Amino acid sequence: MSIWAEAWEFISTGLDWTGENGLTRPTFDGGWKFANDSILALTIEHLYMSFAAVGIAALTALPLGIALGHVRRGGGLTVALSNVSRAMPTLALLTLFAASAIGFGNRAVIIAAAIFAFPPILTNAFTGMADVDADVRDAALGQGLTRLQVATRVELPLAWPLIAAGLRTSASQTVATVPLAALVAGGGLGVIINTGLATQRYGEVLAGGVLVAALTLAVDAAMGALQRRLTPLPLRATSLVSA
Amino acid sequence: MDDAPPNPWLSWRYVESNLTELSDQLTIHTTLTLEAVAIALAIAFPLAVLARNVRWLTRPILGITGVLYTVPSLALFALLAPFTGIGRTTVLIGLVVYALLVLVRNIIAGLEGVDRDVVDAARGLGYSRLRLLWGVEIPNALPSIVAGLRIATVTTVALVTVGVVVGYGGLGQLMFRGFQSNYRAQIATSVILCLVLALVLDLAIVMAARAAMPWARRRRAA
Numbered sequence: 308m309s310i311w312a313e314a315w316e317f318i319s320t321g322l323d324w325t326g327e328n329g330l331t332r333p334t335f336d337g338g339w340k341f342a343n344d345s346i347l348a349l350t351i352e353h354l355y356m357s358f359a360a361v362g363i364a365a366l367t368a369l370p371l372g373i374a375l376g377h378v379r380r381g382g383g384l385t386v387a388l389s390n391v392s393r394a395m396p397t398l399a400l401l402t403l404f405a406a407s408a409i410g411f412g413n414r415a416v417i418i419a420a421a422i423f424a425f426p427p428i429l430t431n432a433f434t435g436m437a438d439v440d441a442d443v444r445d446a447a448l449g450q451g452l453t454r455l456q457v458a459t460r461v462e463l464p465l466a467w468p469l470i471a472a473g474l475r476t477s478a479s480q481t482v483a484t485v486p487l488a489a490l491v492a493g494g495g496l497g498v499i500i501n502t503g504l505a506t507q508r509y510g511e512v513l514a515g516g517v518l519v520a521a522l523t524l525a526v527d528a529a530m531g532a533l534q535r536r537l538t539p540l541p542l543r544a545t546s547l548v549s550a
Numbered sequence: 551m552d553d554a555p556p557n558p559w560l561s562w563r564y565v566e567s568n569l570t571e572l573s574d575q576l577t578i579h580t581t582l583t584l585e586a587v588a589i590a591l592a593i594a595f596p597l598a599v600l601a602r603n604v605r606w607l608t609r610p611i612l613g614i615t616g617v618l619y620t621v622p623s624l625a626l627f628a629l630l631a632p633f634t635g636i637g638r639t640t641v642l643i644g645l646v647v648y649a650l651l652v653l654v655r656n657i658i659a660g661l662e663g664v665d666r667d668v669v670d671a672a673r674g675l676g677y678s679r680l681r682l683l684w685g686v687e688i689p690n691a692l693p694s695i696v697a698g699l700r701i702a703t704v705t706t707v708a709l710v711t712v713g714v715v716v717g718y719g720g721l722g723q724l725m726f727r728g729f730q731s732n733y734r735a736q737i738a739t740s741v742i743l744c745l746v747l748a749l750v751l752d753l754a755i756v757m758a759a760r761a762a763m764p765w766a767r768r769r770r771a772a
Contacts, residue, residue, distance in 0.1 A: 310632045393701070394748035396708040398722050399741040402729040406557075406737050411729075483622035490624075490714065491729060500628045504715060509632035516625030523622060 313510020314517065318346075341494055343502075346518065353495035353522065356413055357482045360420035365474060368428035376436025376466070377458045385433045389426040397423060397484055401491045416488035416495075423484060424477040431473025435466030464539050471534035479527040486519050496522065557734050564735035572724070576743055579720030582638070582713075583706045583751065586645035590702065594650055598657035599683065612658075615651040623648070623712045631716050641713035648709055649702040656698025660691030693766070696759040700752055707748040721747075 326345025333339055341348040375381040400419045405411035409418065439462045447461045448454075486497030496519045503511030565572065601611040621629070626644045634640045664687050672686045688695075711722025719726065721740040728736030760766070 390704075394704045394708055394745055394752075396711040396722065396725075396741075396744055398711040398714065398719075398725055399708075399737075399744060402725040402737045403741060405729050406732055406734045483625075486622050486624040487712065490726065497624055500624055501715070504628060504631065512628045513632060516621070516629040519625045520621045524617075 310510050310513055313508070314513040317511050317514040318518070343494075343498055346496075346499070349494065349496050349498055350518070350522065352413075353482070353485055353497075353519075354526075356417055356420065356485050356488065356493070356495055357478065357526070359417045360481050360485070361424050361474070361478050363417070363421040364424035364428055364477060368425050369432055369470070372429040372432025372470075373436055373458070373463070373466075376433040377454075377462060379437045382433065382437065385426070385430045389430050392423055392426045397487050398490065401487060405491050411491045411493070413488070413493050416485065416491065416493040420481050420484055424481045427477040427480065428470075428473045431469050431476075432466070435469030435473075436462050438469075439465045468534070468538050471530075471537060475527065475530035475534055478530050479523050482526045483519065483523045486515075557732070559734045559738045561735035561739075564733075565739060568736075572739065572743070575721050575724055575740070576747070578718075579707070579710050579744070579747060580751075582641060582645065582710050582718075582720055583703065583747075586642055586706050587649055587699070587703050589642070590646045590649035590653055591699070593646070594653035594657055597650075598654050598661065601654065602658055602661050608658075611654065615654050618647050619651040621647075623709055624715055627712060627715050636716045637718050640716045641710065641718045644713075645706050645709055649706050652702040652705070653695075653698050656694050656701075657691065660694030660698075661687055663694060664690040689763075692759070692763055696755065700755050703751050703755060704748045707744060707751065711744065 324346045326342040326348060330342055330345055330348040330351070331339045332342045341352040343349070372385070375385070397419065400422065401411070401416065404415040404419055409415050436458075443461060443465070444457055447457045452460065485493075485495050486500060488495050489497030489501035496515055499515030499518065500512050503509065503513075503515060597611055601608045623644065626647065627640060630640045630643055634643060668686060668690065669682065672682050677686065710720045711725060713719035714722040714726045717723075721744045724740035725737050725744075728734070728740065
């Protein structure tokens with residue numbers, strides 16, 4: 308049987324979606340975890356880990372980037388951060404965590420993924436705020452708006468398309484990175500790929516790869532739709548052209 | 551916890567007693583990176599020139615390289631494994647695919663950014679298309695091409711480690727073994743070597759670019 312046929316069989320068989328004993332499985336300490344033999348459970352776990360990581364990154368990077376962009380300081384810092392994060396292998400961070408007090412498993416993976424999700428959000432928030440036309444800001448200040456009002460009512464709406472683009476990049480990148488969790492005893496769709504490799508069932512590997520790629524593209528599309536929806540109407544036409 | 555044997559993050563003894571293995575994996579990591587970037591550049595160049603000169607090919611070329619880029623690295627190596635087997639070839643192909651998008655994008659952006667007046671002047675002087683590309687457009691696009699080359703090289707160094715899934719991850723191999731045996735010195739040493747390699751290659755490109763663009767230096771001095 309060809310690899311493609313094996314992959315199709317794996318994806319299309321009902322058991323592989325809902326698992327033999329449901330989506331969750333009890334753990335020895337009375338809690339529960341996502342079942343490893345269910346595509347559906349692994350997908351939910353994958354999404355949960357990705358959104359937790361992006362959420363943590365957004366909660367820290369957005370205020371910082373917006374504040375720094377508003378006062379137009381720290382541009383060098385954001386550039387340096389994104390450069391270092393590019394050179395740092397995800398696997399390096401995961402293995403470093405595993406050998407330290409943080410340990411391994413889903414929590415460590417979420418922290419590592421959050422660190423890699425941080426730079427694109429920060430850079431875009433900073434650039435979006437800092438690149439607002441100086442004349443527009445001056446006009447707003449001249450009309451008697453306070454600095455806080457300028458930041459929230461003038462700069463933020465204008466910066467929003469770029470901020471949303473940063474969130475989108477960061478989200479799809481995170482969904483594509485989380486599969487590495489399977490290498491350090493984490494969950495998510497990477498488990499399917501890893502199990503397939505370990506047992507030399509390459510159809511399963513292919514199925515896992517296709518599933519992750521599809522999920523990445525789906526999240527990217529969803530974030531793109533959200534980005535358009537949230538862009539203020541007067542800005543929508545121009546942001547569509549640039550997108 | 552006090553009875554546990556020491557497990558330091560940095561240990562010179564580890565480096566000394568594993569020097570051959572460290573240098574072997576570092577060599578693999580370096581050659582794999584250079585080979586991947588060289589092949590990617592060799593493919594990206596004609597592709598970018600084609601995408602720019604043949605209008606209806608621009609969108610398909612950028613679209614395909616863009617979709618390839620969204621395929622997660624673990625999945626890509628895993629997807630290639632059934633067809634190309636386990637080992638070097640699989641990792642190399644994966645790395646080339648990822649480096650490709652960055653390079654194609656930057657080369658196209660560089661060529662598009664060349665001053666129209668300069669191109670017109672060269673055309674007026676009777677330059678042929680090939681000579682125009684080689685003698686005028688590429689030198690002018692070099693800063694953007696170099697920027698793409700730097701990003702591609704640094705990300706490739708990081709990406710080699712994921713090759714662990716097919717048993718050929720260079721320094722990633724050491725990181726992963728260190729993880730499995732909870733050997734901190736092994737993890738930390740290979741991570742540091744990885745970062746240093748990225749830094750050294752990045753600096754090498756910057757220096758080579760400076761040597762290749764003497765005019766940029768002169769302009770800054772003036």
